[in-house]
Amino acid sequence: MSLVQPLQHPAPIAGSASAIGRAIRARRRMLGVSQAELGSRIGRSRKWVSELEGGSTSPGIDSVASAAACLGMDLTLEHLGSVRARGASLPGSFERPNEDVWGSEGPLAWVIDGATQPLETVQTLDARTYAHALGRAIGERAADTRASLTEILADAIDRASTWPAAEPGPAATVAMARRSGTGFEWLVLGDAALLMRTDASASDARRVALLTDDRLASIAVPEREARRRARESGASPDELAERSADLYRAELAMRNRPGGYWVASGDPDAARHALHGYTDTLGPVLLASDGMLDVLGTAAPWRTRRTAFASWVEAPPEESVARVRDARSAIPGAKVDDATLVVVR
Missing domain, CATH: 1.10.260.40 (lambda repressor-like DNA-binding domains)
Structure with missing residues (x-):
């Protein structure tokens, strides 16, 4: 009763x-x-x-x-058929273009983080152009609710990857969230991220889940460590470029293959290796490029996932992104990456 x-x-x-x-x-x-x-x-x-x-x-x-x-x-529940997304993005340095892209259309929102290519090679597409092409292709399929996010991303990779086969081509990581029924379908490819509150139990109602694919972190560890030491020691631009090139070569050798890592780059099958799931929640959820995650575990308000999530939900995204960029810029020798945040409701 x-x-x-x-x-x-x-x-x-x-x-x-x-x-x-x-x-x-x-x-x-x-x-x-x-x-x-x-x-x-x-x-x-x-x-x-x-x-x-x-x-x-x-x-x-x-x-x-x-x-x-x-x-x-x-x-x-009729209002749950589409999302309201508000986002902001800033480059790591105003001396180079921002390679992050975000967008939303109907029930779908996405963040794309183009990967910088440090090698002096001839490329038909640069990372920024590729990220924008990938975003347009995703947006064109946003209304296709019969297709899974995996299928939408695979199609977008296929359509955006227009460089000659002889070139390694640019790459990008992707985070997507789509309002579906009573919750969100989500997908994360590479080290882009999605954050959401979960309701696993009444006593843990404020737990925040961080969904990101960290397989790249286990690849080319010696080369990554060498570049980090060069950056922190104030190495010359030429030496830092050489260390970055070494890292790029090592990562490229393991890109989109078993035992390596998976990103959007040439092979549509990479979408099948993304993290993909569904969560029954009213939201909000956050989509972020990895430049936003660099501050997690540092000072307030980013000391924990929960406090960072609360701060990013409450503040305008442009304010949150600017604070993260300023915090990273204040650390001598720290990498300041492009940073993008989208609040999806």
Whole structure:
């Protein structure tokens, strides 16, 4: 039996997670029901109900629907068919072009991080041009909800990879999130990232998951360490370029092959090796290039994933990206990468 008898014509509620939380709180108070009582009826804690009403958790849609039903409300899901995405991007240095790209179309949002090519080789496409071509191809398939994100990315790689076979070609990492039903389908290829709050249990409602593919970090370790030492020791531009070229060659030898790592570059089959899944959550979720992740675990507000997530959700993306770039620029010898953040609701 429900906590209260449903209304003859249930009052619909819709909107963002915070709007739904406010509507549930108003209805609960009108009926004189306590948070503890509502939580007990749906198998949740009083704290969980409080966080739901305050918009500070990302609950599964089933639990929200149960709470709404107990209060005689109808949870309208039509608004979940598309996403609202707000993003910002800054180059690591204003002396070179930004190779990050982000976009959104209908239910889909994405971040693409073009990989800098340090070798002095003839390339038909540079990383920035390739990242933009990949983004356009993804956007053109955004409305195709019958295709999985893996299929959309594979098609985009195929269409954007237009360089001659003899060239190694540019590469990019990709993070995608698509509103699907009552949650998000997501995909991460390479070290781009997706962050989201999970609701694994009532006692762990604020846990933040970081989804990124770190296989590249296990490749060419000696060459990467040599470049890091050169950068931190203030090596000459020529020496640093040589160390970067060594690293590029070592990574290229293991690109898009078993035992190596996978990125968007030439072979559409790389999409099949991406991290891919579905999470039942109202959101928000964050898409980020790896330049945003460099500050995780450092000073406030990025000391933990949870505090970083809260900061990035609350602040305008352009402010968050600028703060990360400024923090990295203040560290002598630190790599300052292009940084992009997209808040998807």
